[in-house]
Amino acid sequence: MQQRFGSGAARRGINFRFFGEVVGELRRVTWPTMNETLRLTLMVLAVSAVIGVVLGIADLIFGWGFGLILD
Numbered sequence: 001m002q003q004r005f006g007s008g009a010a011r012r013g014i015n016f017r018f019f020g021e022v023v024g025e026l027r028r029v030t031w032p033t034m035n036e037t038l039r040l041t042l043m044v045l046a047v048s049a050v051i052g053v054v055l056g057i058a059d060l061i062f063g064w065g066f067g068l069i070l071d
Contacts, residue, residue: 032040
């Protein structure tokens, strides 16, 4: 019968190689500058705030409308 998986040591070796490859790939990544990170973070926060306000207004309108219908 053929063994499907190698020994425990061989599997651990593969995992170590995998993590080594991950580190190697992370070294090749072009990371954003601090200014880019700050700009994009502020953009995400601004868009999130706008969407929150729009959803809040929609909730008020629907609540008011359903209140009129159900009363």
